[in-house]
Amino acid sequence: MFFVTFEHSPKHLSSLAQADSLIQTELSNFNIRQQQVRVSTIPVNPDFKRKKYHLGVPFQFSKTHFHAELNNRLHPYNVETPAHVTFPQEDMNIHLLYKETVIRTISLQTDPDLAYSRDQASLMIVFDEMPGESTIEQVQQYGEPIPIVLKINNPMQANEWRKRLGSRYNRIIFWLQNSNGTDLIKSNRSKAIDKLNQLQQVLPQAMMLYFSRSDESSADVKKEIIAKTKMTFVNGSNALILHHEMGKAVFFDKLESLQSPKSRSIALISGNTTTLNWLNQKLPELKKSGISIIPPPKANL
Structure with a gap:
């Protein structure tokens, strides 16, 4: 009892x-x-x-x-x-x-005729700046393979942040930005390739987040970007974008939609105290309903 x-x-x-x-x-x-x-x-x-x-x-x-x-x-x-x-x-x-x-x-x-079916979903938490110690601990306490996404402008910044994190958290994805804070791979493809090649020299095992343009296919991206480096890529083009401004109720509804087979099974969460607390409240319910949290799928060739 x-x-x-x-x-x-x-x-x-x-x-x-x-x-x-x-x-x-x-x-x-x-x-x-x-x-x-x-x-x-x-x-x-x-x-x-x-x-x-x-x-x-x-x-x-x-x-x-x-x-x-x-x-x-x-x-x-x-x-x-x-x-x-x-x-x-x-x-x-x-x-x-x-x-x-x-x-x-x-x-x-x-019932021996019933198969245990678990839906799979991937979550990523994106930060504009290096998250603090307490934030890293909170993500660790989720006990799930949820990577943090760090926005970077250059390879040296990625290397510095990787060193600062050390062994505290190894699930890291970098998101290459320009000086205006927008996606470099989408906005300036040739410059992005140059920086990716530089980053590959510093962190050859780095994992990168990318978003394809509306006028190109996944095959086009693989040919133009992925095939030109040896790094690992994650495609965020179809991810649900979740942030605190949408409010708690909508945030929860979006997470619950990951259970639907017709919905996208990957979510990109803007990380701050509010959204991390909301995720902490909702994650047990998602797992209880049969969702298994898995690492985001790789988009390599």
Whole structure:
């Protein structure tokens, strides 16, 4: 059983329908589809029939994680969630105990016909200047392969920043800018190639972010840029651009859209205290819904 301590007084369920709504919210958070859910009723007495949710889940699904999150959601309403596991199947029955009465039961059963599907998404956090120690620590605490993107004007700046970061954070992507702070690869291709060749001499293992122009294909970029260096490139042309000015609600909605197969699966986040805190709040939900964070795909030949 899980115990959570709250500083404020517990709330109470307004109705049993509210318990169903809270259950549905957690099912949605874990990306459990309605096809996996069957609901039956168990007569308890002439005045009360208890709903039982039968959930079919893949073998890799973490039933204990679901139990913990469900408990966290229901505990503020003074609902307890005792559970027991049957072996060797490792199926789990969770009972919702409210005012000494079991009001709902959730049965998590492994379905061998279900495959555990995880969507994949890539996140990058871009900084205009070298991030401080506390910022680097916050990115590290995400525990995910999320690179930081550093805007640079010249190869020596990239080398200096790489040395300053040392071994504290190795997931670094450089974004070549001109003196006006705009993308050099898009605005001045020949100058960009010269600087890339210089950078290659200083940091041959550097990874670079680029954005293609609207009038060129990916193949054109590979022929003109990537083929002329030995560095690694990441294409940010189709990335979602997220920043604090869009507001928290829109920021969250954009991150949630990474779950859609029709959406882009890469996001470029403007890094500051606000967006890093928002990401810290939303990242656990994304992972809980079945999204796996992976490094951004390389665009090399």
